[in-house]
Amino acid sequence: MDSPAARPDPAAALGPWGTELCQARDDSAALAIGLFTSAGEPIYLNRGMTLVLGGDTPDRARRDYLINPGFAALCAPAAEDGLVYAGWLTLGDGDRLSRSLRARAYRRDGQLLIVGEYDVAELDRLERDLSSSNQHINNLQRDLINRNAHLTRQLAEVEDQLKTLRDSERRFRRIVEHIADPVMVTGLNAEIRAVNPAFTRITGFESSEILGRTPRMLSSDRHPPEFYTKMRRQLEDTGRWHGNIWNRRKNGEVYVQRLAISQLRDSADEGLYVAVYNDIDQEIRALERAQFQAQHDALTGLPNRVLLSDRLSEALLFARHRNALVGVLFIDLDRFKPINDTHGHAMGDSVLQCVAQRLRHSVRETDTVARLGGDEFIVVLREILAPEGAALVARKIAHSIESPIRIGETCLQVGASIGIAIGPEGDETAADLLQRADTAMYAIKRGHGDPAGRRGDADECAGGL
Numbered sequence: 001m002d003s004p005a006a007r008p009d010p011a012a013a014l015g016p017w018g019t020e021l022c023q024a025r026d027d028s029a030a031l032a033i034g035l036f037t038s039a040g041e042p043i044y045l046n047r048g049m050t051l052v053l054g055g056d057t058p059d060r061a062r063r064d065y066l067i068n069p070g071f072a073a074l075c076a077p078a079a080e081d082g083l084v085y086a087g088w089l090t091l092g093d094g095d096r097l098s099r100s101l102r103a104r105a106y107r108r109d110g111q112l113l114i115v116g117e118y119d120v121a122e123l124d125r126l127e128r129d130l131s132s133s134n135q136h137i138n139n140l141q142r143d144l145i146n147r148n149a150h151l152t153r154q155l156a157e158v159e160d161q162l163k164t165l166r167d168s169e170r171r172f173r174r175i176v177e178h179i180a181d182p183v184m185v186t187g188l189n190a191e192i193r194a195v196n197p198a199f200t201r202i203t204g205f206e207s208s209e210i211l212g213r214t215p216r217m218l219s220s221d222r223h224p225p226e227f228y229t230k231m232r233r234q235l236e237d238t239g240r241w242h243g244n245i246w247n248r249r250k251n252g253e254v255y256v257q258r259l260a261i262s263q264l265r266d267s268a269d270e271g272l273y274v275a276v277y278n279d280i281d282q283e284i285r286a287l288e289r290a291q292f293q294a295q296h297d298a299l300t301g302l303p304n305r306v307l308l309s310d311r312l313s314e315a316l317l318f319a320r321h322r323n324a325l326v327g328v329l330f331i332d333l334d335r336f337k338p339i340n341d342t343h344g345h346a347m348g349d350s351v352l353q354c355v356a357q358r359l360r361h362s363v364r365e366t367d368t369v370a371r372l373g374g375d376e377f378i379v380v381l382r383e384i385l386a387p388e389g390a391a392l393v394a395r396k397i398a399h400s401i402e403s404p405i406r407i408g409e410t411c412l413q414v415g416a417s418i419g420i421a422i423g424p425e426g427d428e429t430a431a432d433l434l435q436r437a438d439t440a441m442y443a444i445k446r447g448h449g450d451p452a453g454r455r456g457d458a459d460e461c462a463g464g465l
Contacts, residue, residue, distance in 0.1 A: 032091075032101055032116040038075040043111065052091050052101070052116075074105050074112055081108045089116055182277040188263075190214045193272070202279055204250030215275075220254045222246040231261075235273070239263035255279070297371040299349055300356035308370035308378055312430035315368075315382045319424060326423050327381035327390030330437035331359075331397065332445060334415035336375040343410065350407045351414060358400045363393065378434070387422045394418045417445040 419441025
């Protein structure tokens with residue numbers, strides 16, 4: 001057994017860095033530390049550097065493993081020793097593995113000390129935590145030369161902080177994954193970087209189908225380009241945007257969501273957009289149904305008296321600005337009551353639906369067909385050049401209504417008394433114009449006599465439901 005005096009001094013064997021590196025022999029993989037000769041031969045490798053280089057017993061000189069810049073460049077003659085390189089350094093095992101380190105290289109007495117940081121890049125996504133961690137790591141690197149006596153303690157502190165950050169990242173991911181509302185994370189260039197399971201459930205897109213693309217793939221084409229331009233401008237100015245937006249699911253279905261977008265920035269002026277959606281599709285559709293029902297006739301789907309009044313008032317205002325005319329046709333069905341009395345109200349409802357359909361087909365899309373109730377209908381001719389135009393449409397409507405109607409095996413026939421009013425006259429309102437058309441209709445009905453007692457059955461039947 002060798003005597004204590006014969007044992008080599010480990011610090012002396014490591015040269016001018018010996019005392020410091022003997023104290024820095026740790027099992028941490030958070031930092032890669034290596035001490036090399038000017039020829040690239042290793043003098044000391046910690047666990048992190050050993051993992052990067054593929055082991056501590058290479059089969060060739062280590063200078064072959066330093067890809068960028070190279071040992072020759074780092075060990076070139078210099079005026080004095082000290083920091084010779086700071087930046088990204090790429091090392092490899094010469095076979096399968098290469099790793100990039102954010103590194104600093106120091107030279108002293110012909111030897112090269114490399115201290116690099118790796119696996120921290122994944123933590124760059126934790127914005128504020130990252131800024132604090134990077135600053136702390138940079139401080140540790142700057143203090144490495146001046147505070148070698150405390151290297152072990154500082155490396156332990158770094159490792160603890162990295163563990164805390166990784167734990168925070170895992171907690172953050174678990175929180176996002178369990179949020180019930182869809183969440184999307186994009187870069188400032190709008191490239192989608194992450195979505196949560198709720199996003200997949202609502203849209204039908206798996207994360208593998210959407211990552212790397214942009215939210216444009218969800219567009220429903222319901223919004224004009226100006227909508228998205230204003231959204232981007234507000235995000236750039238304030239970092240926030242919220243509102244309702246129509247999107248399209250993977251199956252093509254269009255739906256509406258309430259969207260809130262917030263911008264997150266880090267110290268490197270690189271940031272993310274975090275978008276949180278609330279599915280309000282059912283709420284909006286229920287509101288639309290309620291609004292439709294409030295303004296439309298339940299049997300025929302035509303506008304009711306409320307919507308008719310709005311459209312007629314708007315048509316009168318338009319006509320006054322354009323110096324045009326508005327025609328109102330007040331239509332009352334003849335021979336309808338005997339159908340209800342003889343064939344029942346269900347048959348009468350079918351006749352009313354058929355008449356409503358014929359009226360829609362008899363006028364322009366810009367005109368309005370409404371049902372007041374019972375067997376009374378109104379047609380608003382939005383813009384006509386002369387009263388004769390309204391009379392021509394009235395004859396077309398009368399001919400259409402009088403065509404026999406087939407419902408199942410039953411043939412029926414009704415007629416129409418149509419009163420016409422042309423306006424605006426002076427300052428008359430929509431109600432005034434409707435009253436004039438109503439008066440004209442009753443005058444025509446009295447001129448026909450009382451058709452209510454005539455039967456509504458037809459000897460010949462064509463068209464209809």
